Amino acid sequence: MSNQCKFWDCFENISPVHTFCGDHFEWVETGEIDECPICKRGKFSKYDLCTDCDNKSAEVVNSSQTKLATIHLLAAVDDLILMTKPDASNWPVGKRKQLNHLEKMANEVRNELRSS
Numbered sequence: 001m002s003n004q005c006k007f008w009d010c011f012e013n014i015s016p017v018h019t020f021c022g023d024h025f026e027w028v029e030t031g032e033i034d035e036c037p038i039c040k041r042g043k044f045s046k047y048d049l050c051t052d053c054d055n056k057s058a059e060v061v062n063s064s065q066t067k068l069a070t071i072h073l074l075a076a077v078d079d080l081i082l083m084t085k086p087d088a089s090n091w092p093v094g095k096r097k098q099l100n101h102l103e104k105m106a107n108e109v110r111n112e113l114r115s116s
């Protein structure tokens, strides 16, 4: 069984024990490649999504269904933040930063929903 590089537009055949081809693995190591939050394939970290998902999301981003789904997701994130925040004062700085980042992202999405 052959295996393909996990990077979104790479079709390099690799050994089944590897996740990325040699070239892309080097970029994963240097932090230039991380995971696309939608399709879970590799993408360049400077972009939010891989180009594939970015193109697709641009087509659906204004549909009312997407808006409803986003509102539900936002409510779940709010619950999560509310639930974890009291404990966060004991967390290491890195973890607290991630929670703050999540809160910031949720607020940004909220503002976008409000203005659309």
Ligand SMILES: [Zn+2]
Binding pocket: 005, 006, 007, 010, 011, 012, 020, 021, 022, 023, 024
């Ligand atoms: Zn590759």
Ligand SMILES: [Zn+2]
Binding pocket: 008, 036, 037, 038, 039, 040, 041, 049, 050, 051, 052, 053, 054
């Ligand atoms: Zn993607």
